[in-house]
Amino acid sequence: MSNALEVQNLHKTYSDFMLDAVSFSLPAGCIMGFVGQNGAGKTTTIRCILNMAVRDGGEIKIFGLDNVRDELAVKQELAVVFDEIFFVDTWRVREVEKAIRGFYSGWDSKLYGEYIKRFELPPGKQVKELSRGMKLKLMLAVAMSHGAELLILDEPTSGVDPVARDELLDILRGYIADGEKSVFFSTHITSDLERIADFITLIDHGRIFYTGTKDGLLEHFCIVKGSKTDLTDDIKKKIIGLSVTSAGFTGMLPASELKGLPNSIVTEQPDIDKILVYISKGGTTHE
Amino acid sequence: MNRTINATKLDFYAGKSTLRLTFFLLLFAVVIGALSKGPIYTMIFTMVFAVTSSGTIFSTHEKSHSDKLYGILPLKKSEMIIGRYLYALIIGAVYAVISGILGFVMSRIMNASLDPFTFWATLMLAFIYFSFAVGISYPIYLKFSFAKAYIFTMLPMYVIAVLILVLTKKTNFISNLGQVMRFFTDNQVLIPIFGILIGLILLAVSALIANLIYTRKEI
Numbered sequence: 001m002s003n004a005l006e007v008q009n010l011h012k013t014y015s016d017f018m019l020d021a022v023s024f025s026l027p028a029g030c031i032m033g034f035v036g037q038n039g040a041g042k043t044t045t046i047r048c049i050l051n052m053a054v055r056d057g058g059e060i061k062i063f064g065l066d067n068v069r070d071e072l073a074v075k076q077e078l079a080v081v082f083d084e085i086f087f088v089d090t091w092r093v094r095e096v097e098k099a100i101r102g103f104y105s106g107w108d109s110k111l112y113g114e115y116i117k118r119f120e121l122p123p124g125k126q127v128k129e130l131s132r133g134m135k136l137k138l139m140l141a142v143a144m145s146h147g148a149e150l151l152i153l154d155e156p157t158s159g160v161d162p163v164a165r166d167e168l169l170d171i172l173r174g175y176i177a178d179g180e181k182s183v184f185f186s187t188h189i190t191s192d193l194e195r196i197a198d199f200i201t202l203i204d205h206g207r208i209f210y211t212g213t214k215d216g217l218l219e220h221f222c223i224v225k226g227s228k229t230d231l232t233d234d235i236k237k238k239i240i241g242l243s244v245t246s247a248g249f250t251g252m253l254p255a256s257e258l259k260g261l262p263n264s265i266v267t268e269q270p271d272i273d274k275i276l277v278y279i280s281k282g283g284t285t286h287e
Numbered sequence: 288m289n290r291t292i293n294a295t296k297l298d299f300y301a302g303k304s305t306l307r308l309t310f311f312l313l314l315f316a317v318v319i320g321a322l323s324k325g326p327i328y329t330m331i332f333t334m335v336f337a338v339t340s341s342g343t344i345f346s347t348h349e350k351s352h353s354d355k356l357y358g359i360l361p362l363k364k365s366e367m368i369i370g371r372y373l374y375a376l377i378i379g380a381v382y383a384v385i386s387g388i389l390g391f392v393m394s395r396i397m398n399a400s401l402d403p404f405t406f407w408a409t410l411m412l413a414f415i416y417f418s419f420a421v422g423i424s425y426p427i428y429l430k431f432s433f434a435k436a437y438i439f440t441m442l443p444m445y446v447i448a449v450l451i452l453v454l455t456k457k458t459n460f461i462s463n464l465g466q467v468m469r470f471f472t473d474n475q476v477l478i479p480i481f482g483i484l485i486g487l488i489l490l491a492v493s494a495l496i497a498n499l500i501y502t503r504k505e506i
């Protein structure tokens with residue numbers, strides 16, 4: 001299977017933050033969730049992918065093309081939705097197309113019209129008059145009207161109500177239905193990803209903590225709970241996000257480390273949200 | 288070239304919302320000319336307001352987070368810059384035509400004398416001022432953003448004042464001015480040629496500087 005997006009050993013340094021050897025790949029026809037707490041490096045990674053931020057090292061390939069050297073060709077194949085709308089707020093919905101279509105060789109006005117109708121966007125309304133959910137749909141309509149093969153979403157569901165979020169997931173499912181299009185979905189609302197993502201990449205403090213299949217992630221880790229007496233130095237060393245209270249301890253362990261644990265320690269399957277919480281408390285890289 | 292034209296078109300679509308402002312600015316220029324009984328004041332102020340009008344595109348784009356839009360469009364940074372300067376040039380040219388028409392019409396209505404030399408000299412000096420002001424403010428807006436750099440909008444005026452001061456103090460500028468005036472009085476056809484040429488050179492130099500600034504900037 002060919003990759004829609006490949007990031008290899010990406011480095012980017014700011015005075016107060018750095019991306020450190022970020023690597024992952026998204027196979028074509030799949031949805032990858034890009035998860036991390038606020039400030040983990042999700043947006044910086046996306047800015048590097050879009051060449052909005054200049055990388056200090058590493059390689060980024062989109063459909064095999066370098067994102068800097070072949071920027072114009074790459075951006076014909078890319079569609080992007082950000083957390084805030086980037087169209088002039090006095091534009092009417094129908095005017096957005098007029099301003100944007102000239103840039104894309106594959107622009108399909110009929111398709112744009114269909115999306116506007118399907119998303120129930122009023123063509124005469126100004127961008128500033130649209131609700132948060134409608135703004136998201138307008139960005140999606142533009143993003144999906146020029147035949148882009150890779151859709152990048154950067155925290156699109158922040159501040160969007162559950163109904164609109166559910167609609168977004170349906171739209172994304174429809175978008176990848178042909179098996180050729182791919183979605184890279186950055187979010188911290190992990191419940192969305194549990195329903196839709198094939199792959200998950202977890203980033204923490206500028207480093208990739210996990211990248212692989214969603215099922216692999218959920219099987220890879222286990223939450224462990226026990227009394228203080230169960231907490232040996234050996235377990236302490238292996239545990240991720242250890243939290244000790246008077247009642248006992250809790251943390252996360254790689255599933256491979258469960259062998260030999262005392263029977264008194266309770267284990268349970270984590271969800272992505274919990275994994276995120278534990279790694280934010282401290283952990284190491286897992287692939 | 289097509290992408291550059293698309294970038295200019297995008298600026299015009301974005302700038303459409305400031306049309307009402309343009310109308311009020313032109314009305315203000317007419318009022319100034321009427322009150323001072325001098326059509327050349329209308330001509331000058333029309334071109335001064337052209338600077339304001341062409342600068343608001345930065346404010347519009349910043350308010351709309353257009354940096355993100357430019358980040359995703361298949362468009363080189365240099366093409367965006369050339370597109371933006373083309374936009375400014377078109378605005379300047381349109382305002383210059385309006386300035387000329389207003390000056391001519393007002394001179395007729397007010398029965399004020401406006402000989403061809405004064406007309407062309409005023410129009411071309413105003414166009415040069417426009418190019419100079421845009422040439423200074425655009426790279427500053429690109430470097431620091433409109434919101435932070437708006438205070439520098441008056442910078443071109445200060446620069447001109449300082450330049451005149453230096454020229455009058457350090458050179459025999461005033462005495463030479465007579466010669467220059469005589470030359471242009473004798474060769475009036477050269478006024479628009481020189482005016483447009485100087486304006487274009489100012490904008491071209493500024494565009495080169497703006498391109499250097501913007502291509503190094505992370506958006």
